Amino acid sequence: MSKQDLELVSVSKRYGRTTAVDAINYHFKSESYTCLLGPSGCGKSSTLRMIAGHESVSDGAILLAGRNISNLPPAQRGTAMMFQNYALFPHLSVLDNVAFSLKMKGVDTVKRHAQAREMLDLVDLTDLAERLPDQLSGGQQQRVALARALITRPQVLLLDEPLSALDPFLRVRMRAELRKLQKELGISFIHVTHGQDEALALADEIIVMNNAVIEQAGPARDVFNSPKTQFVAQFMGGHNVIALPAGHFAVRADAVSVTEPSKGAVEGQVIAVEYQGTHVSLSARIAGDQEVLALIPDSKFYNNPHHPGDRIGLHWDANNQHELTA
Numbered sequence: 001m002s003k004q005d006l007e008l009v010s011v012s013k014r015y016g017r018t019t020a021v022d023a024i025n026y027h028f029k030s031e032s033y034t035c036l037l038g039p040s041g042c043g044k045s046s047t048l049r050m051i052a053g054h055e056s057v058s059d060g061a062i063l064l065a066g067r068n069i070s071n072l073p074p075a076q077r078g079t080a081m082m083f084q085n086y087a088l089f090p091h092l093s094v095l096d097n098v099a100f101s102l103k104m105k106g107v108d109t110v111k112r113h114a115q116a117r118e119m120l121d122l123v124d125l126t127d128l129a130e131r132l133p134d135q136l137s138g139g140q141q142q143r144v145a146l147a148r149a150l151i152t153r154p155q156v157l158l159l160d161e162p163l164s165a166l167d168p169f170l171r172v173r174m175r176a177e178l179r180k181l182q183k184e185l186g187i188s189f190i191h192v193t194h195g196q197d198e199a200l201a202l203a204d205e206i207i208v209m210n211n212a213v214i215e216q217a218g219p220a221r222d223v224f225n226s227p228k229t230q231f232v233a234q235f236m237g238g239h240n241v242i243a244l245p246a247g248h249f250a251v252r253a254d255a256v257s258v259t260e261p262s263k264g265a266v267e268g269q270v271i272a273v274e275y276q277g278t279h280v281s282l283s284a285r286i287a288g289d290q291e292v293l294a295l296i297p298d299s300k301f302y303n304n305p306h307h308p309g310d311r312i313g314l315h316w317d318a319n320n321q322h323e324l325t326a
């Protein structure tokens with residue numbers, strides 16, 4: 001274990017009779033980008049808030065660099081949080097917003113402004129230092145919030161749905177910037193999102209939560225390619241969940257190809273064909289009244305097109321068939 005790693009040891013959060021987080025264990029590697037992903041109410045924000053110290057831990061321990069930080073105040077943990085709504089002070093300039101936590105620590109004006117300018121430089125906002133928050137675009141406000149969190153030189157930056165207030169275009173641009181910043185700073189980012197696209201685009205590691213527990217975690221490509229449960233396969237998207245005599249399996253829709261009826265792994269009947277530009281989405285009904293989706297590259301499909309009602313075979317390689325445990 002590296003010195004800066006963050007560890008959750010059987011961490012639980014209960015609000016009255018609701019268990020929001022149920023004895024989760026996780027080892028966040030230092031210098032990595034981790035996304036906490038899951039549907040609304042699964043416990044991801046509670047997990048993040050416990051790491052930040054904005055919520056108490058009901059049970060278990062949080063260790064950073066081997067030190068138990070579970071009961072320390074937020075400012076003494078070595079973590080910093082960037083909030084969903086940015087929480088900027090409307091009456092303070094950009095510079096003073098960024099310098100705020102240093103002011104609270106009693107750092108003198110010259111010193112804290114110099115450090116705040118360094119942070120503004122990092123997020124490319126040097127020219128806007130004297131503006132007030134309401135004179136900034138959403139993307140610029142977000143960068144101020146980032147600079148303000150980073151000025152405390154945290155070992156771990158915690159981000160709660162940081163891109164949700166941005167329009168789709170800006171969201172894609174900002175996620176590239178977040179990723180770049182994390183690599184440049186060489187610290188850990190832990191980012192809560194309910195968007196699987198966002199998690200796949202950003203994360204070295206993805207933690208999928210469901211019903212207060214970690215359903216699956218690991219490198220982003222492993223979680224996407226080899227879902228272990230029906231929930232993860234369906235939540236990550238792009239997969240078929242198929243019941244076969246040998247059990248339940250996940251098969252990526254883009255790994256399914258269409259052949260002659262007798263040649264495929266299973267036989268089916270085409271129920272819909274939809275042209276989607278780069279590929280064609282074909283759905284077929286197979287035994288057990290199950291629907292299977294195949295995403296076929298555009299040119300491959302039109303070399304040998306199929307139509308609703310056609311009998312076809314569906315084929316996929318054995319290594320694309322992942323057994324589901326639940």
Ligand SMILES: Nc1ncnc2c1ncn2[C@@H]1O[C@H](COP(=O)(O)OP(=O)(O)OP(=O)(O)O)[C@@H](O)[C@H]1O
Nearest residue numbers: 015018020038039040041042043044045046047194
């Ligand atoms: N302060 C609170 N008091 C009581 N219950 C709470 C409180 N905060 C969260 N909960 C409950 O705990 C569970 C987990 O909430 P949490 O906010 O961690 O989920 P989430 O995965 O972040 O959801 P979302 O994506 O909607 O923010 C939910 O059932 C929620 O209603």
